[in-house]
Amino acid sequence: MLFRIIQNCFTFTIRRSSNFVRIFEVGPRDGLQNEKIQVPTSIKIEFINRLSQTGLKYIEVTSFVSPKWIPQMSDHVEVLAGIDRIPDICYSALTPNVQGINKVVSLGKKGVDEVAIFSAASETFSKKNINCSIETSLQRFNDVVKIAHEKNLSVRGSISCTVGCPYEGKIKPSQVVPLVEKLLDMGCYEVALADTIGVGTPKSIYELVKEIQSNDIPSNKLAIHCHDTYG
Amino acid sequence: MCSRIILRRMIQYNILSRKYNSTLSNDNFVRIFEVGPRDGLQNEKIQVPTSIKIEFINRLSQTGLKYIEVTSFVSPKWVPQMSDHVEVLAGIDRIPGICYSALTPNVQGINKVVSLGKKGVDEVAIFSAASETFSKKNINCSIETSLQRFNDVVKIAREKDLPVRGYVSCVVGCPYEGKIKPSQVVPIIKKLLDMGCYEISLGDTIGVGTPKSIYDLLKEIQSNDIPSNKLAIHCHDTYGQAIANITQALDMGIRCIDSSVAGLGGCPYAKGATGNVATEDVIYLLDGLGYETGVDLNRLIDAGQFITEALKRENGSKVARALLCKQQGETKTTVKSNQT
Numbered sequence: 254m255l256f257r258i259i260q261n262c263f264t265f266t267i268r269r270s271s272n273f274v275r276i277f278e279v280g281p282r283d284g285l286q287n288e289k290i291q292v293p294t295s296i297k298i299e300f301i302n303r304l305s306q307t308g309l310k311y312i313e314v315t316s317f318v319s320p321k322w323i324p325q326m327s328d329h330v331e332v333l334a335g336i337d338r339i340p341d342i343c344y345s346a347l348t349p350n351v352q353g354i355n356k357v358v359s360l361g362k363k364g365v366d367e368v369a370i371f372s373a374a375s376e377t378f379s380k381k382n383i384n385c386s387i388e389t390s391l392q393r394f395n396d397v398v399k400i401a402h403e404k405n406l407s408v409r410g411s412i413s414c415t416v417g418c419p420y421e422g423k424i425k426p427s428q429v430v431p432l433v434e435k436l437l438d439m440g441c442y443e444v445a446l447a448d449t450i451g452v453g454t455p456k457s458i459y460e461l462v463k464e465i466q467s468n469d470i471p472s473n474k475l476a477i478h479c480h481d482t483y484g
Numbered sequence: 485m486c487s488r489i490i491l492r493r494m495i496q497y498n499i500l501s502r503k504y505n506s507t508l509s510n511d512n513f514v515r516i517f518e519v520g521p522r523d524g525l526q527n528e529k530i531q532v533p534t535s536i537k538i539e540f541i542n543r544l545s546q547t548g549l550k551y552i553e554v555t556s557f558v559s560p561k562w563v564p565q566m567s568d569h570v571e572v573l574a575g576i577d578r579i580p581g582i583c584y585s586a587l588t589p590n591v592q593g594i595n596k597v598v599s600l601g602k603k604g605v606d607e608v609a610i611f612s613a614a615s616e617t618f619s620k621k622n623i624n625c626s627i628e629t630s631l632q633r634f635n636d637v638v639k640i641a642r643e644k645d646l647p648v649r650g651y652v653s654c655v656v657g658c659p660y661e662g663k664i665k666p667s668q669v670v671p672i673i674k675k676l677l678d679m680g681c682y683e684i685s686l687g688d689t690i691g692v693g694t695p696k697s698i699y700d701l702l703k704e705i706q707s708n709d710i711p712s713n714k715l716a717i718h719c720h721d722t723y724g725q726a727i728a729n730i731t732q733a734l735d736m737g738i739r740c741i742d743s744s745v746a747g748l749g750g751c752p753y754a755k756g757a758t759g760n761v762a763t764e765d766v767i768y769l770l771d772g773l774g775y776e777t778g779v780d781l782n783r784l785i786d787a788g789q790f791i792t793e794a795l796k797r798e799n800g801s802k803v804a805r806a807l808l809c810k811q812q813g814e815t816k817t818t819v820k821s822n823q824t
Contacts, residue, residue, distance in 0.1 A: 455731050455769075457772065
């Protein structure tokens with residue numbers, strides 16, 4: 254109990270220190286998900302174990318999605334069972350729906366330390382990516398968050414296409430702000446803003462973050478997830 | 485005699501003014517100095533046929549680029565890739581409004597340029613280094629000796645009304661000496677400007693810089709009253725920092741960027757690593773930031789694809805790869821379920 258208090262204080266201090274930058278490593282999930290080769294489970298486990306030795310404190314290791322949609326992540330249970338659990342490292346997984354979070358919960362100590370949910374700032378992208386509207390996705394996530402919180406699991410939110418969408422083109426910051434607010438109100442401790450197709454430049458990032466900040470959303474509730482598609 | 489000198493100086497000033505003032509006075513305009521045909525190809529392994537180089541430069545001439553560094557007057561023994569400098573210059577189309585330049589590291593080089601007359605170049609370049617060891621390894625002499633040589637080059641160039649651009653290599657880091665202090669760079673810039681260079685290109689030759697080192701460097705330079713319109717930035721992307729470094733330089737008033745189409749040119753000090761920042765990536769950045777460049781990105785991509793196919797190498801520009809993939813319908817941003 255005392256250790257938990259101290260740990261939380263340390264984490265709080267780390268988050269408050271403006272000279273420290275937290276890295277949220279998404280290679281094992283967001284990275285591998287987009288690789289063509291089906292990576293053997295043993296390789297994924299070794300990969301994650303090596304990442305655990307680097308000083309990284311947040312590692313997104315897998316995703317609880319249907320193997321039909323994302324075969325790469327079909328071994329989520331085996332990966333979680335196989336990885337070394339280094340104290341102080343937060344191992345996380347995507348749980349896009351109630352089935353996912355329930356499965357995580359059922360794994361107990363072989364589960365994860367936190368879960369993630371993700372919306373999109375573009376209606377078309379939401380429908381193409383997760384087969385439902387933004388509004389429906391938020392309702393689903395609300396259910397996920399409730400279950401997660403009952404089990405003391407932190408929830409991280411992500412928003413795709415915060416500056417550009419492959420279908421709708423340019424996304425206005427005003428489309429993003431309400432989503433950030435809803436995810437935070439729902440109980441996400443942080444919201445990652447993703448430039449999913451890497452079309453942003455410093456100017457579009459400036460405009461987005463400025464709009465968010467002008468709506469009194471503090472920076473320590475935000476993360477940035479940039480793709481390097483356009484360098 | 486005196487009036488002749490004054491008249492010559494007035495003409496030189498006028499030439500430079502006409503060439504640059506129209507662009508320099510517009511703070512929203514960024515000049516791109518395309519170094520692909522020289523700095524890019526020089527670092528490529530394959531010996532590129534002269535006809536390919538000519539076609540490549542001609543395609544670049546159609547993109548809106550106004551400054552193209554086409555070749556180098558160096559010994560073929562040291563840089564075989566540039567041995568056909570005369571043939572390249574004889575073969576390229578000369579588009580009015582475009583400045584075709586070449587490196588002339590010594591008096592033999594500038595004399596050869598001068599002997600070519602109209603088949604020569606519109607301006608020449610000389611390059612020093614901020615690191616003594618790099619200077620000795622790269623051009624076989626100390627910084628001081630190189631500056632003396634350049635002084636001779638500049639004298640001849642100015643007699644022939646050829647503007648001279650100066651380069652300083654290793655402005656933030658050196659493969660031999662490590663970190664370079666801004667205080668090492670400032671005196672060299674001053675000497676090159678005093679010598680008569682119209683502009684100094686600051687080269688992060690091994691790409692080790694980050695926005696902070698670029699900031700520290702430019703701050704030191706500016707605090708020594710060297711104006712931004714005398715400077716250009718030449719970032720290598722060896723450590724993936726070029727776009728961020730260029731953004732920093734833009735924020736500090738730099739309005740001339742050196743780059744190489746398709747990211748041509750690796751790094752001789754980190755075999756297999758990338759080198760020059762890709763012009764396409766720079767144009768994408770500048771468009772996004774609201775700057776004008778006058779460059780047509782699609783034509784630029786075309787020129788980059790042409791030369792990378794000839795070199796049988798992957799296109800080093802992320803923007804080119806992304807847009808070409810999009811066109812081919814195999815977008816790298818293909819949506820999969822649960823894409824973040």
